[in-house]
Amino acid sequence: MYKLEVRHTNKIFKKEGKEVVALKDANLKITEGKFISLIGPSGCGKSTLFNIIAGLIKPTTGEVLLDGKNIVGKNGNVCYMLQKDLLLPWRSILQNVILGLEIKGVSRKEAVERAMPLLQKYGLEGFEHHYPDELSGGMRQRAALLRTLLYDQDIILLDEPFGALDAQTRLLMQTWLLQIWTDFKKTILFVTHDIDEAIYLSDEIYVLSPRPGRIKEKVEVHLPRPRNENTLLQPAFIDLKQHLFALLKEEVLLEK
Amino acid sequence: MRDNSEQILFQQELKMQEVEALPVIIEDDELKEKRRKRITIIGQILIGILFFVLWELLAKWKVIDSYYWSSPTIIWETGVIAFTEGTLWSDLIYTSGATIIGFLLGTFFGALLGLSFWWSYFYSKIAEPYLVAFNAIPKLALAPVLVILFGIGFSSKVILALMMTVIVTAIAAHSGVKSVDADLEKMLFSLGAKKHHIFMKVVIPSAMPWIVSSLKINIALALAGTIVGEFISSRQGIGRMILYAGQIMNINLVWVGVVVLSILSVLMYVGTVWLEKRLLRGNRIRE
Numbered sequence: 001m002y003k004l005e006v007r008h009t010n011k012i013f014k015k016e017g018k019e020v021v022a023l024k025d026a027n028l029k030i031t032e033g034k035f036i037s038l039i040g041p042s043g044c045g046k047s048t049l050f051n052i053i054a055g056l057i058k059p060t061t062g063e064v065l066l067d068g069k070n071i072v073g074k075n076g077n078v079c080y081m082l083q084k085d086l087l088l089p090w091r092s093i094l095q096n097v098i099l100g101l102e103i104k105g106v107s108r109k110e111a112v113e114r115a116m117p118l119l120q121k122y123g124l125e126g127f128e129h130h131y132p133d134e135l136s137g138g139m140r141q142r143a144a145l146l147r148t149l150l151y152d153q154d155i156i157l158l159d160e161p162f163g164a165l166d167a168q169t170r171l172l173m174q175t176w177l178l179q180i181w182t183d184f185k186k187t188i189l190f191v192t193h194d195i196d197e198a199i200y201l202s203d204e205i206y207v208l209s210p211r212p213g214r215i216k217e218k219v220e221v222h223l224p225r226p227r228n229e230n231t232l233l234q235p236a237f238i239d240l241k242q243h244l245f246a247l248l249k250e251e252v253l254l255e256k
Numbered sequence: 257m258r259d260n261s262e263q264i265l266f267q268q269e270l271k272m273q274e275v276e277a278l279p280v281i282i283e284d285d286e287l288k289e290k291r292r293k294r295i296t297i298i299g300q301i302l303i304g305i306l307f308f309v310l311w312e313l314l315a316k317w318k319v320i321d322s323y324y325w326s327s328p329t330i331i332w333e334t335g336v337i338a339f340t341e342g343t344l345w346s347d348l349i350y351t352s353g354a355t356i357i358g359f360l361l362g363t364f365f366g367a368l369l370g371l372s373f374w375w376s377y378f379y380s381k382i383a384e385p386y387l388v389a390f391n392a393i394p395k396l397a398l399a400p401v402l403v404i405l406f407g408i409g410f411s412s413k414v415i416l417a418l419m420m421t422v423i424v425t426a427i428a429a430h431s432g433v434k435s436v437d438a439d440l441e442k443m444l445f446s447l448g449a450k451k452h453h454i455f456m457k458v459v460i461p462s463a464m465p466w467i468v469s470s471l472k473i474n475i476a477l478a479l480a481g482t483i484v485g486e487f488i489s490s491r492q493g494i495g496r497m498i499l500y501a502g503q504i505m506n507i508n509l510v511w512v513g514v515v516v517l518s519i520l521s522v523l524m525y526v527g528t529v530w531l532e533k534r535l536l537r538g539n540r541i542r543e
Contacts, residue, residue, distance in 0.1 A: 054446050076448025086443045090461045099457070100447040151447050 001068055003032040003187050004053070004078075004155055009062030011048050021212035022048045026062070028206070028215070030189070032154070035181055037190045037198040037205045039244070041251055045213020046191045050157050053189070054080040066155070078155040083163050085144040087132040093143050094119065094128040100151030118146050122180065138169040142176065149184065158190045162197070171229070174200055178227065195244045199237055200227060207244065209251045217247060326511040334508040335515070343492070344516065350492040351482055352520055354410060358417020359478035366422040367467045370429020374436070374459050375451070384430075391427060395419045396484050403488050413485040413493070420481035421474040428470040432463025468535050475528045479521055494520075 006028040013020045023045040030036055038046050051057045053064055055075040063070050071077045079100075087096045097119065098111040106114075119128050123142055132140055141161055148156060161177075162170045174197060181188055192198050198205050202221050209216040221240060223231055231237055308328045314320045315327035322330065338344040373380035399416055406412035436459055444454050486495025494513050501509035 056442060056445060075445050078446075080443075080446035082439060082443060084439060086437075086440055088440070088458065088461070099444075102457075103444070103447050103449045103453050147447075 002029045002065075003067065004028065004030040004189075005065040006049070006053065007063050007065065009049075009052060009059045009064070011045070011052065011057070012060045023052070023059070024212040024214040026213075026215055030187060032187055033185050034203045035178075035188045035190065035201055037192055037202040038208055039192055039195065039198045039205055039248070040208030040213075040216075041193075041210055041248065043210040043213065044208035044251075045210070046208060047159060048213065050080065050159055050189070050191065053155075054078055054157060056080075077153060078157055079148040079151050079153045080157045081144055081148045081159065081161055083160045085132070085137075085140040087140055087143055087147075089132055092129045092131055093124060093135070096132065097143055097147045097150060099147055104151075115146070115150060118150065122146060123176065136169075137165050138173055141165065141173060145177070145180070149180065149186075155187045155189065158188060160191050160193065163193070170197070175228070177201065178225075182226070195241055195248070196232065199223070199240050199244070200231060205244065207247050216251075219244065324507060326508050330508050331511045331515055335512045338497075338509065338512055344494075344497070344512070347492055347494045347497050348516060348520065350410070351413075351479075351486065351494045351517075352524070354413035354482045354485070354493070355417055355475075355478045355524065358414045358481060359421055359475055361414070362418040362421030362478065363425045363467070363471065363474055365418070366425025366470070367429045367463075369422070370426040370431075370467070371433060371455075371460065371463060373430050374433040374455065380430075387423065387426060387430070391423045396481070399481075399484050399488050403485065408489040408491065413482045413490070416481035416485040417478035418481075420477040421470075424474055424477065425467060425470045428466045429463050432466030433459060435466070436462045465536065468532050471528045471532055472525065475524045476521065479517070479524065483517070 006026055009023060009026045010021070011023040013022055026045070026049055028036075038049070040046060048057070052059050052072075055071060055073055055077060058073045062072075064072050066077055087093075088099070091099075094112065094115060097115045098106075098108070101111040101114065102108070116128065119125060124139065124146070127135060127139065132143070135143070145158075145161065162173050165173060178201060190198075190201060199221055205219045205221060206215050207217045207219065208214065219240065223234065223236055223240075311325075312328045315322040315325060315330075335344070373383065395416070398419070402415055402419070403412045406415050440458050440462075441454055444458060449457075482493070483495035483498075486493035487499050490496040494517055498510050498513035501507070501513065
């Protein structure tokens with residue numbers, strides 16, 4: 001059985017009297033513990049798909065199965081992290097990170113006990129009692145991701161989490177994310193614009209195309225793990241990159 | 257050999273610099289800031305003293321008629337008598353009490369009302385024009401009705417102070433609620449939050465700076481409400497004292513009332529600033 005399955009899912013909006021197909025017949029079959037990327041130009045329905053999986057909006061038709069159970073329209077079953085870090089500015093990093101546990105009703109003491117080792121292990125040691133506006137973009141993303149992680153669901157949705165970071169920080173954060181993924185054995189769905197990022201991180205890449213948003217092709221990545229900067233220079237990496245680039249170029253050209 | 261000669265040259269150069277004795281400039285912003293502050297405060301105090309001295313002298317030289325304009329020394333003397341032999345102390349407590357209670361109640365209920373608009377779209381949209389309309393009513397014009405309704409005692413003053421403040425805070429809190437980042441709500445939903453979680457963890461803290469920003473305006477409005485209440489009908493209070501003094505043509509006593517009210521107003525403003533700081537402590541939203 002698949003960990004997460006999205007079946008024949010469509011989403012149609014009505015805008016100025018016209019029907020807009022945001023997502024057309026999306027099918028995903030995701031095995032437990034995989035790192036999956038969704039890549040595609042804007043308007044390809046990535047965010048719509050994520051919102052449906054997270055239960056924040058309902059699809060027009062179709063179903064979302066988590067461990068075989070339908071979770072359409074139910075929030076709180078998967079972790080979802082948006083592009084912005086969305087840390088609450090009036091809470092310290094520690095207080096921000098335990099937000100999900102607080103909502104679950106875990107006692108403050110236990111929440112802190114669970115959060116502290118994570119903060120220390122994953123690069124936020126000494127910043128527990130700082131406020132978000134005192135931290136760099138990379139660190140804020142770390143805190144946001146640890147908050148998501150501490151909520152402790154099997155599936156994590158990441159919507160362009162590193163989109164706003166500079167190139168060097170980005171590479172550091174990608175490696176950091178892979179470390180966390182290896183340690184916690186979660187299933188990750190990752191949205192990005194960046195071909196390099198998608199290949200570097202993923203086991204499988206879904207290429208999406210816009211108007212109507214649909215899944216165009218699924219590409220498997222067989223690069224050995226653990227991956228590091230050298231991975232970016234391997235011939236297999238370059239070949240994949242060329243292939244994906246060609247696929248996306250078609251889209252952009254069709255647009256015009 | 258060459259190294260040596262170069263060194264000698266360099267030493268000579270240094271010596272030349274010493275001889276020229278250039279002025280040493282070290283920027284010290286802290287010191288500059290301190291000096292600026294000191295000069296500002298001295299200036300502010302000087303202007304105050306100058307104002308009172310001028311007032312006193314102009315009255316003495318009969319440039320202004322001290323019957324109408326009084327003078328600082330006469331006000332002081334009349335004030336001392338009013339405090340020691342008259343009822344000014346109890347009047348002061350009466351007025352400040354009504355103002356502060358009305359202010360606190362008005363701010364509290366206003367905040368509650370404004371925050372409640374977050375709960376329902378239709379409730380908020382339907383209520384909005386009425387909120388604006390109620391804000392537009394000159395509440396002081398209703399004072400006679402309120403005095404008839406609630407009597408000439410303490411409660412009618414508190415109600416007036418409350419009426420003056422409640423809508424200001426409600427509108428501020430409503431704006432705060434409208435400014436809550438929708439993505440923050442989305443993020444909390446994705447963490448399995450119910451509506452009450454979002455209200456407590458995001459809406460109230462987000463709206464707090466907005467509510468707090470209404471405090472300074474409110475304290476002045478509450479005082480105005482109380483005084484108008486006392487003007488209309490009251491047995492106590494500084495407003496009543498001023499009205500009474502005016503009726504018996506004791507203009508000096510009117511001035512005492514005005515001065516005491518001004519001091520009260522400044523003190524309450526300072527208190528509000530303190531309250532503001534306390535409420536915003538740990539709240540890191542920058543304006």
